[in-house]
Amino acid sequence: KQEVTQIPAALSVPEGENLVLNCSFTDSAIYNLQWFRQDPGKGLTSLLLIQSSQREQTSGRLNASLDKSSGRSTLYIAASQPGDSATYLCAVRGSSNTGKLIFGQGTTLQVKP
Amino acid sequence: EAGVTQSPTHLIKTRGQQATLRCSPISGHTSVYWYQQALGLGLQFLLWYDEGEERNRGNFPPRFSGRQFPNYSSELNVNALELEDSALYLCASSLATSSYNEQFFGPGTRLTVL
Numbered sequence: 001k002q003e004v005t006q007i008p009a010a011l012s013v014p015e016g017e018n019l020v021l022n023c024s025f026t027d028s029a030i031y032n033l034q035w036f037r038q039d040p041g042k043g044l045t046s047l048l049l050i051q052s053s054q055r056e057q058t059s060g061r062l063n064a065s066l067d068k069s070s071g072r073s074t075l076y077i078a079a080s081q082p083g084d085s086a087t088y089l090c091a092v093r094g095s096s097n098t099g100k101l102i103f104g105q106g107t108t109l110q111v112k113p
Numbered sequence: 114e115a116g117v118t119q120s121p122t123h124l125i126k127t128r129g130q131q132a133t134l135r136c137s138p139i140s141g142h143t144s145v146y147w148y149q150q151a152l153g154l155g156l157q158f159l160l161w162y163d164e165g166e167e168r169n170r171g172n173f174p175p176r177f178s179g180r181q182f183p184n185y186s187s188e189l190n191v192n193a194l195e196l197e198d199s200a201l202y203l204c205a206s207s208l209a210t211s212s213y214n215e216q217f218f219g220p221g222t223r224l225t226v227l
Contacts, residue, residue, distance in 0.1 A: 041201070043119075098161070099144065100146070101148075101156075101216060103155055103156040104155075
């Protein structure tokens with residue numbers, strides 16, 4: 001059974017810092033991994049999608065890496081801003097075509113001005 | 114291009130009632146997914162519809178059901194509401210059935226059961 005874990009559960013950093021969010025999964029047989037952002041009480045915004053054959057994806061100040069063999073992904077945020085404050089969720093889509101994403105519990109990030 | 118839309122934004126019901134939640138996917142997307150985000154439980158997969166057919170359902174009782182219409186919009190029905198059904202219900206859509214396709218989420222419907 002696939003399980004997704006995100007560490008840390010919460011993170012508080014001063015503005016301008018570079019930071020790394022971690023995601024680990026127990027079954028390396030995945031189609032892809034998505035990173036999402038969720039603001040309080042809102043829906044999910046897709047940030048990056050990494051296919052199982054890829055090692056990393058970049059979008060602006062965000063860079064996500066994937067190491068399937070070790071069951072890990074990291075989301076790197078450069079030069080953090082107060083507007084980056086949100087909960088970040090990673091989710092994996094398993095190799096069996098069930099359609100579902102399996103989510104971690106998220107990392108709540110606070111960037112202080 | 115419009116994203117995934119959901120209605121209503123908020124819904125308040127009492128125990129035992131029925132709730133109906135609606136979702137319109139991104140234009141061109143044929144797959145619709147439903148997830149429940151209850152406090153403290155994280156995001157849980159509910160249902161997957163594609164081309165009008167239910168493709169998969171998560172570990173939820175039969176009180177949770179839905180359908181997909183010919184225009185690919187979808188409806189989630191929750192019967193005999195219980196207090197623990199209070200949650201944010203999120204709908205997502207993707208292109209076709211390929212497992213490589215990205216899922217895009219709507220803003221959610223907040224269901225409160227009193």
